[in-house]
Amino acid sequence: MTAPTERALAVDPLLDDPRTRIVVCCGAGGVGKTTTAAAIGLRAAERGRKVVVLTIDPARRLAQSMGIDSLDNTPRRVKGVDDAAGGELHAMMLDMKRTFDEIVESHADPERAAAILGNPFYQSLSAGFAGTQEYMAMEKLGQLRARDEWDLIVVDTPPSRSALDFLDAPKRLGSFLDGKLIRVLMAPAKVGGRAGMKFLNVGMSMVSGALGKVLGSQLLRDVQTFVAAMDTMFGGFRTRADATYRLLQAPGTAFLVVAAPERDALREAAYFVERLAADDMPLAGLVLNRVHTSGAARLSAQRALAAAEGLDERVAADRADERAAEGSDAENLAGRGIVDQGDGKAGLRSGVAPPETPEPPSSPRSRPERPETPDHPRGASDPGDPDPRPSDRGGPDRLTAGLLRLHAERMQLLDREWRTRDRFTALHPEVAVTEVTALPGDVHDLAGLRDVGERLAAPAAATGGTGTTPAG
Secondary structure: OOOOOEEEEOHHHHOOOOOOOEEEEEEOOOHHHHHHHHHHHHHHHOOOOOOEEEEOOOOOHHHHOOOOOOOOOEEOOOOOOOOOOOOOEEEEOOHHHHOOOOOOHHHHHHHHHHHHHHHHHHHHHHOOOOOHHHHHHHHHHHHHHHHHHOOOOOOOOOOOOOHHHHHHHHHHHHHHHHHHHHHHHHHHHHHHHHHHHHHHHHHHHHHHHHHHHHHHHHHHHHHHHHHHHHHHHHHHHHHHHHHHHHHHHHHOEEEEEEEEOOOHHHHHHHHHHHHHOOOOOOOOEEEEEEEEEOOOOOOHHHHHHHHHHHHHHHHHHHHHOOOOOHHHEEEEEHHOOOEEEEEEEEEOOOOOOOOEEEEEEEOHOOOOOOOOOOOOOOOOOOOOOOOOOOOOOOOHHHHHHHHHHHHHHHHHHHHHHHHHHHHHHHHHOOOOOEEEOOOOOOOHHHHHHHHHHHHHHOHHHOOOOOEEOOOO
């Protein structure tokens, strides 16, 4: 059966297009998103572009695969990249607190910046306040794009659905800044002077008692001090976040959703696709990662299992024939009086020992016993002696049956992957797809990233390399 018609994602034209300035890789955890982002960055750099890969995922996989001891908030150049085409590759990992500190230092005078950085509430906010990481990712992306130092910025987002939370950063920041509490706390600084103090004494007297019980009087004072110091910067936060949001919607940005051919991962991918469409974000396509293939796809699982069962039956029949033959031989020998009788001596029914008859010299029984040596202990068989073990005539059949069962398992896996993918493409036929076939091992160096990049851009990737579904 022919594969369903779908759009193929052309990766190389996307990376080669100078108008493509930002590529955002998003997807569920454990689908190879970080590896995909790194492979895209490496491929673009070796095709002549100056690239920086920004990871928001705190895991160290990106640094390890690029041969860097560690990543921080500063882009670091990756060594070993083929720069024949004139490209470069840099990598960095978002440091949320350091990014926040840089914003404060660049938008406040030294005295006010020192007051903000030393404020306990700010230190808690910058270290892990809900939504801070996503907003700082927006800030860092905006900083990198504003510097205009790189041709292409590749963003590796955190795992799970929080990968798209940074799209909500401007909205949530605006809600935070427009909240009643913040307006109350900012009011004294806006009024200023004695009027401000009067407002603080009158207005805050109504809420300070309740807030003090909830937050604690010291924390409340820290928040008030922080808000007063940050008053002039809040508008700048919102303005820059809105600008970065618009940048993500611009034609120069491309979102890639990364997924594995599994039900849960593709369900998450469908969520990403629908969310990006709702926010008018430019989706380039789906990268279906770790797809399994087979060089014998025409042999279905059912036929392989049937053949294995037939071989098992033949092996069982051969064994039964061997046992029957052994029993027949024993009966014939007993009938000729050759087998042991009674006390274990052959042919002694009459009680008289038969005369000894010398065996001809050519008989194997007449060979003189080989003297015992370290290399040949007494009782060991001679290399010229026949193998005393019975022949295993069913061995090849059993091995073949085992291989057929392994092939059947692989084909059943391919069938599950194909059906899961078909469900996704049926729901989202507009999404371009490329497939990356599964690698035999983990990616841990530039060579592995190059291999992934080649599979990403392979012309036949969108049809799994064969263009046919597994045989039924």
